[in-house]
Amino acid sequence: xxxxxxxxxxxxxxxLVATSLxxxxxxxxxxxxxxxxxxxPNAHLLLQPTFSQRKVVFILIPRVDEAKCxxxxxxxxxxxxxxxxxxxxxxxxxxxxCHGCGACSYFCPEQAISEVGKEIGVVESGNSGKIGFIxxxxxxxxxxxxxxxxxxxxxxxxxxxxxxxxxxxTSCPVVEAVKDADFCLLVTEPTxxxxxxxxxxxxxxxxxxxxxxxxxxxxxxGDHRVEEYCLKEGIPILxxxxxxxxxxxxxxxxxxxxxxxxxWKEAFRGLFSKIERIVN
Amino acid sequence: xxxxxxxxxxxxxxxxTIVASLASLAKSKVMxxxxxxxxxxxxxxxxxxxxxxxxxxxxxxxxxxxxCTQCGRCREVCRFDAISERFRVNPVSCEGCAFCYYICPTDxxxxxxxxxxxxxxxxxxxxxxxxxxxxxxxxxxGKLVALVREQAGLIAKERGFDYIIGDGPPGIGCPxxxxxxxxxxAVIVTEPTLSGIHDLERVIEVCQHFTIPVIVCINxxxxxxxxxxxxxxxxxxxxxxxxxxxPFDNVVIEALAKGLPVVEYSQGRVSYEIKRLWQEIVxxxx
Numbered sequence: 001x002x003x004x005x006x007x008x009x010x011x012x013x014x015x016l017v018a019t020s021l022x023x024x025x026x027x028x029x030x031x032x033x034x035x036x037x038x039x040x041p042n043a044h045l046l047l048q049p050t051f052s053q054r055k056v057v058f059i060l061i062p063r064v065d066e067a068k069c070x071x072x073x074x075x076x077x078x079x080x081x082x083x084x085x086x087x088x089x090x091x092x093x094x095x096x097x098c099h100g101c102g103a104c105s106y107f108c109p110e111q112a113i114s115e116v117g118k119e120i121g122v123v124e125s126g127n128s129g130k131i132g133f134i135x136x137x138x139x140x141x142x143x144x145x146x147x148x149x150x151x152x153x154x155x156x157x158x159x160x161x162x163x164x165x166x167x168x169x170t171s172c173p174v175v176e177a178v179k180d181a182d183f184c185l186l187v188t189e190p191t192x193x194x195x196x197x198x199x200x201x202x203x204x205x206x207x208x209x210x211x212x213x214x215x216x217x218x219x220x221x222g223d224h225r226v227e228e229y230c231l232k233e234g235i236p237i238l239x240x241x242x243x244x245x246x247x248x249x250x251x252x253x254x255x256x257x258x259x260x261x262x263x264w265k266e267a268f269r270g271l272f273s274k275i276e277r278i279v280n
Numbered sequence: 281x282x283x284x285x286x287x288x289x290x291x292x293x294x295x296x297t298i299v300a301s302l303a304s305l306a307k308s309k310v311m312x313x314x315x316x317x318x319x320x321x322x323x324x325x326x327x328x329x330x331x332x333x334x335x336x337x338x339x340x341x342x343x344x345x346x347x348c349t350q351c352g353r354c355r356e357v358c359r360f361d362a363i364s365e366r367f368r369v370n371p372v373s374c375e376g377c378a379f380c381y382y383i384c385p386t387d388x389x390x391x392x393x394x395x396x397x398x399x400x401x402x403x404x405x406x407x408x409x410x411x412x413x414x415x416x417x418x419x420x421x422g423k424l425v426a427l428v429r430e431q432a433g434l435i436a437k438e439r440g441f442d443y444i445i446g447d448g449p450p451g452i453g454c455p456x457x458x459x460x461x462x463x464x465x466a467v468i469v470t471e472p473t474l475s476g477i478h479d480l481e482r483v484i485e486v487c488q489h490f491t492i493p494v495i496v497c498i499n500x501x502x503x504x505x506x507x508x509x510x511x512x513x514x515x516x517x518x519x520x521x522x523x524x525x526x527p528f529d530n531v532v533i534e535a536l537a538k539g540l541p542v543v544e545y546s547q548g549r550v551s552y553e554i555k556r557l558w559q560e561i562v563x564x565x566x
Contacts, residue, residue: 008318010291010450015475039451040289040482042475080339080378101359101377140482141489143422143454168291168450169317170416175372191536193296197318204416208372221533245503245528252473252504 008197058117289479327402337396
C-alpha cells in the first residue's frame with residue numbers, strides 16, 4: 001500500500017506527519033519511506049538515514065555531429081519545446097528547455113544527432129533503523145523535478161507499505177508523487193490560506209481518483225472553516241495536531257513528534273488503522 | 281522600475297504574510313503572486329475588481345480510435361509512459377513532445393491544446409495585483425509564472441510604478457526559476473528549523489546560479505536561537521545581509537484571521553521588523 005502525504009500549501013506539516021507515521025509503524029512492520037519533495041527534501045533531517053546507494057539521474061539531450069549535419073532543420077521542426085534551433089545552417093541546442101523526448105535524434109535524416117546524458121539530480125537510498133529510506137534531490141538550477149520523482153519511485157517494493165512525502169502545490173511534481181498512491185493524506189492548517197490550498201489539493205486527488213483524508217495541524221490557530229469544508233465535501237478528518245510551540249521546537253531541532261513526545265505514537269497508529277479501513 | 285521576489289525554499293515560512301505587509305508599506309508598486317499552484321496573496325489584498333484571462337498551456341496527444349491500427353509505434357517511442365496498452369493517452373503523463381504524432385503511420389494522433397488555467401489582473405486597496413490559478417494537475421507552471429510577471433511588468437511600465445513585488449513559490453525547481461530570473465533582488469524568508477536552514481541554502485544557491493542579489497529575513501527567529509545563529513553564520517560566510525529578524529508572535533495569526541496585513545493590525549515588534557525589512561530592500565535597490 002502506498003500512502004502519499006501532500007498539502008497544497010507548503011509548510012503545513014507534511015514532513016512532520018510523514019516522519020511520525022513512519023516512526024510509529026516502523027518498529028512493527030517493514031516499510032519504505034520515499035521523500036519525493038526533490039526540490040527541498042527534508043525528511044532525512046528527522047529520520048537520519050544511513051545511505052548505502054547513490055544513483056545519478058540523467059535526462060538525454062541531443063548532441064549534434066557537425067560533420068554529418070546538413071542544417072536541414074528537421075530537428076527544430078519536430079522539437080515541441082524550442083530546445084533546438086537552426087540558425088544559418090548551424091544547430092543550437094538549449095539543454096534547459098529539452099525534455100529528452102528523443103524526437104530530434106530519431107527524425108534526423110543524416111543520423112547526425114546522438115543523445116548524451118545530462119545530470120539533473122540524484123536518488124539516494126539506505127536505511128533509518130528498520131525503515132527503508134529513499135530520497136530524490138534535484139540539482140540546483142534544474143527544472144525537471146518530476147523526472148527525479150519517477151526515479152525515486154523505481155526503488156519502491158511492489159506490494160509493501162510505502163510512505164511518500166510529496167512536494168507542496170498541485171501541479172506536475174505533486175501529481176507524480178500522488179498518482180500511484182492508494183491513499184493521499186492531506187495536511188492542512190485551519191487558516192484562510194490552509195483552506196484555500198486544501199480545496200485545490202482535494203480537487204487534485206479527485207482528478208487523480210485517489211481516496212483522501214485530512215490531518216489538521218496547528219489546530220486552534222484559526223477558525224472552523226476547514227472543518228466545515230471537510231464535512232460538506234465528505235472528507236474524513238483523521239487526526240488533529242494542536243498548535244503547540246513545543247511541537248514546533250521539536251521540529252526545529254529535527255526531532256520527530258513521536259520521538260519527542262512518545263504519547264503520540266498511538267495516535268499515529270490509529271491514523272494508519274483508519275487509512276487501512278478506508279483503503280480496504 | 282525594480283523587481284523584488286520573495287522566496288523561501290521551504291513552504292510555510294511566512295512569505296505571503298510578509299508580502300502582504302510590503303504591499304501596505306510600498307507606495308508605488310504592482311504586486312504579483314508567482315505561486316500559481318497555490319495563490320494566497322489575494323486573500324489578504326481583497327481584490328475590488330478583477331479581469332479574468334484564459335491560459336492555454338502545452339499540448340497533449342489524443343489518439344483517434346477509428347484510425348488507430350494498434351501497431352504500437354507510439355508506445356515504443358514515448359519516453360513518458362503516457363500511452364496505455366489500449367492506446368489511450370494519459371494527459372497527466374503526456375509532456376506534449378508530439379513524437380507519437382510524427383511517428384504514427386495512420387495519422388491517428390492529433391495534438392490538442394488544453395485550457396490549463398486562468399490569470400487575473402485585479403485592483404485592490406493596495407494597488408494592482410496580478411495572479412493566476414493553474415488548473416490542478418496541470419503542467420507549465422513555469423510558463424504561467426513568466427506570464428504573470430510579464431503582465432505585472434507591463435502595468436508597472438504603463439503607470440510608472442517604482443517596484444514590482446513578487447510572492448514566489450516554494451521549492452527550487454521550474455516555477456521558482458521562472459519567478460526569479462532577471463529580478464533585481466531576492467528576499468529569502470526563512471525560519472530557524474533544520475528544514476528551513478537546509479532549504480535556505482539550496483534556494484540561495486539557485487539565486488547565485490542566476491546571479492540575483494539576495495538578502496535574508498529570519499521569521500520566528502526566537503523559535504530556536506541556536507539554529508538562528510547557524511543561519512547568521514552561514515549568511516556571514518556567504519556575504520549575505522540579514523535584513524530583519526521577526527519574532528514569533530500570535531499577532532501574525534490574529535491579523536490573518538482578520539484578513540489584514542500584519543503591519544496594519546499591530547504596531548508591535550513584528551510590524552517594526554517588517555518595516556525595517558522594507559527599508560533594507562529599498563536601500564539595496566538604490
